[in-house]
Amino acid sequence: MVEEPLVSIITSAYNREEFIGETIKSVLSQTYRNWEWIIVDDGSTDDTKKIIMSFSEPRIKYYWQNHTGIDGLCDIHNKAFKLSKGEYIAILDSDDLWPDYKLEHQVKSLKKDNVALSYGECCLIDPKGRVIGYSKIPEEKAVAENFPIGSSLKEFFLKANSFIFNPTVLIKKSALNEIGGFIKFEGLSHDFTTWSTLAMKFRFKPLYKCLGYWRRHINSIVFHHAKYRFLNKLKFIETKVKESAINLPGFNFAEEEILNANKNRFNEYMRNFSYDRSMLLLSLHMFKEAENEFSNYLENNKNLKNYFIQKLFHASVKLNYDLVNPLRRFKEKLIKFK
Numbered sequence: 001m002v003e004e005p006l007v008s009i010i011t012s013a014y015n016r017e018e019f020i021g022e023t024i025k026s027v028l029s030q031t032y033r034n035w036e037w038i039i040v041d042d043g044s045t046d047d048t049k050k051i052i053m054s055f056s057e058p059r060i061k062y063y064w065q066n067h068t069g070i071d072g073l074c075d076i077h078n079k080a081f082k083l084s085k086g087e088y089i090a091i092l093d094s095d096d097l098w099p100d101y102k103l104e105h106q107v108k109s110l111k112k113d114n115v116a117l118s119y120g121e122c123c124l125i126d127p128k129g130r131v132i133g134y135s136k137i138p139e140e141k142a143v144a145e146n147f148p149i150g151s152s153l154k155e156f157f158l159k160a161n162s163f164i165f166n167p168t169v170l171i172k173k174s175a176l177n178e179i180g181g182f183i184k185f186e187g188l189s190h191d192f193t194t195w196s197t198l199a200m201k202f203r204f205k206p207l208y209k210c211l212g213y214w215r216r217h218i219n220s221i222v223f224h225h226a227k228y229r230f231l232n233k234l235k236f237i238e239t240k241v242k243e244s245a246i247n248l249p250g251f252n253f254a255e256e257e258i259l260n261a262n263k264n265r266f267n268e269y270m271r272n273f274s275y276d277r278s279m280l281l282l283s284l285h286m287f288k289e290a291e292n293e294f295s296n297y298l299e300n301n302k303n304l305k306n307y308f309i310q311k312l313f314h315a316s317v318k319l320n321y322d323l324v325n326p327l328r329r330f331k332e333k334l335i336k337f338k
Contacts, residue, residue: 007103007170008086008160009037012076013094014067017047017216018127020094021327024055025090026213032103038080038110039094048094050323070221070228073189077182081173089171091191096167097125097213104142109205116202117174119197120211122165124283127217133241137206138163142250146204147298150248156196157246158253158261160230160269164195167212175202182327186228187232189221200248202289216280230269234262271300278313282324287317 009027012022018213027037036055052062060236060264061083068075089201090112092098109118111173138144138155155161175198176182198204217223240246241258260285274297281290290312298306312323 002035004032004304005107006086007032007035007088007090007107008082008084008173009035009092010077010084011037011039011092011094012042012073012080013039013044013048014042014218015046015048015050015193016094017044017051018095020048021051022129023092023094023097023221024052024057024060024101026097028055028057029100030103031100032107035090035103036061036081036084036086038074039063040065040080042069043078070225071186072158073221074184074193075181077117077190078184081181082193084173087173089173089176091166091169091171092212093166096266097129097215098167099210099213100197102168102211102281103170105209106208106211109207110170110172112203112205114203115205116172116198117164118133118170118205118207119164120168120209122168123213125213125215126284127215129213129215132216134210135163135165137208140159142205144206146199146202146250148249149203150246150252151195151250152199152204152246152317153246153251153328156192156199157241157251157258158265160193160233160237160265161260162195162233165212165214167214168189169195169212169223171198185232185236187228192233193236194235200246213302216284218281218284218286223280227273230267237262272297275301279324282313282316282322285320285322286311287320287322291317302335325326 033157037060039052039060039062041062043066049064052060088107091101106118120136121137123131126132128247142148142151143154155163179197182190185193185198197268208285238259241255274293278290281293294310298310309324316323
């Protein structure tokens with residue numbers, strides 16, 4: 001009987017006592033059993049370590065270090081990567097979850113020689129595990145599969161869109177070695193920089209099913225450093241483009257075109273920042289905070305439609321109930337009865 005390839009799971013953790021236990025259970029429930037798990041604790045001061053160690057699982061390898069914060073995230077992933085022994089690398093943030101079939105389905109998807117990264121659709125959940133959103137695979141097949149090579153850069157570099165989510169990823173270790181590990185850039189973690197660099201060399205394999213649950217909450221790095229991370233994402237794209245002309249079968253745009261696209265994307269991001277954040281806060285049932293954020297958006301976007309939405313926000317605060325998106329809730333109820 002041929003032994004299944006070893007999967008090395010990489011996790012960075014910092015003060016995640018609220019969620020880490022559930023994260024561990026989602027890995028222990030995997031139908032694919034040949035894995036090791038490298039957890040690097042970035043100086044937690046709560047019970048994160050105690051909870052991890054309480055599972056007494058020999059496949060979990062726990063490492064503690066002094067706190068480095070957001071700018072040390074890529075270093076943490078590279079530290080874990082160097083410690084890994086698996087043929088494949090999986091990423092799981094310490095507040096996210098996996099469906100039990102995740103590894104089994106993905107290992108099968110990385111058989112082709114030039115496919116370096118497998119990913120899937122992603123469920124967005126709130127702190128209580130309720131689904132509050134869903135991220136699908138890009139509609140354009142060439143972009144989704146990064147074939148011809150470079151096609152995914154249309155999303156990464158022209159739209160600054162991170163359409164590949166950490167908990168859905170499985171990567172060939174050999175491909176990561178070829179690009180020098182996780183790509184570090186100031187103000188970013190490891191994902192956007194690494195996926196876009198892989199897109200310059202290898203094909204991707206999308207799986208059209210939920211392969212991970214990304215937890216949205218106000219204590220996450222993404223929430224508190226959203227603008228900082230986005231601005232540095234644009235700086236990374238600009239740096240890459242200016243280093244050398246990117247001329248790939250699936251992506252052949254002039255430097256000026258890319259930089260102009262990013263300028264437009266920045267303006268769009270800043271214009272919609274408060275609106276997008278208000279909708280996130282609303283989905284987390286933080287009604288007053290959502291109303292305040294929408295008021296910030298309204299200052300520069302005054303029209304009858306938005307004044308009406310503001311009234312709905314105000315009523316939602318009083319009733320402690322989401323009146324802004326009744327259609328969304330109705331659709332969710334229909335799905336449950338299917």
